[in-house]
Amino acid sequence: MNDIDAWVWWLIGAAALGIPLVVTAMPEFGMLAVGAGAAAIAAGLGTGVVVQVLVFAVVSTALIAVVRPIAARHRSQRPQLVSGVDALKGKQAVVLERVDGSGGRIKLAGEVWSARSLDTGRAFDVGQEVDVVEIEGATAIVM
Structure with missing residues (x-):
C-alpha cells in the first residue's frame, strides 16, 4: 500500500466518485471527482497531504x-424549440x-381541426x- 504514490490514490478516488455520478446522475459527484483529479495533480507535483486535501476541498467547493x-437556472428555463400543440398556440x-x-372547423398548419370560440357569444x-389561443385535446380554442 505504501508503494503506491498519493496521486494514484487521488485518481482512484476520482474514479470512485465517477461511479455514483453515472448511477445517480447527480452532478455533485462529478464536481467532487474533478476536485480529486486536481488533488492528484497537486500530489504529482510533490505537494504535501495538507495541500492536496486543501486543493480537493477548494476545487470541489468552488465547482459546486x-x-x-x-x-439550476438552465434546467428551469423552457426549451426554446417548441413542438407539438405548444407550437400551434399563437398561430393563425x-x-x-x-x-x-x-364548435366548428378550421385549417391550422395544413390540417383540419375542430375548433370553438374562446368567447362563447x-x-x-x-x-x-x-x-389559436389554446389546444384542448383535438380542439383548437380560437379568437
Whole structure:
C-alpha cells in the first residue's frame, strides 16, 4: 500500500466518485471527482497531504458553488424549440366551417381541426382568419 504514490490514490478516488455520478446522475459527484483529479495533480507535483486535501476541498467547493446555480437556472428555463400543440398556440388559422362557442372547423398548419370560440357569444364565418389561443385535446380554442 505504501508503494503506491498519493496521486494514484487521488485518481482512484476520482474514479470512485465517477461511479455514483453515472448511477445517480447527480452532478455533485462529478464536481467532487474533478476536485480529486486536481488533488492528484497537486500530489504529482510533490505537494504535501495538507495541500492536496486543501486543493480537493477548494476545487470541489468552488465547482459546486459556481456550477450548481448555473445548472439550476438552465434546467428551469423552457426549451426554446417548441413542438407539438405548444407550437400551434399563437398561430393563425382559416375558418372552414362556422366557428362559435359550440364548435366548428378550421385549417391550422395544413390540417383540419375542430375548433370553438374562446368567447362563447362570438362566431367566426367561413374564410375569416382566427388566432389559436389554446389546444384542448383535438380542439383548437380560437379568437
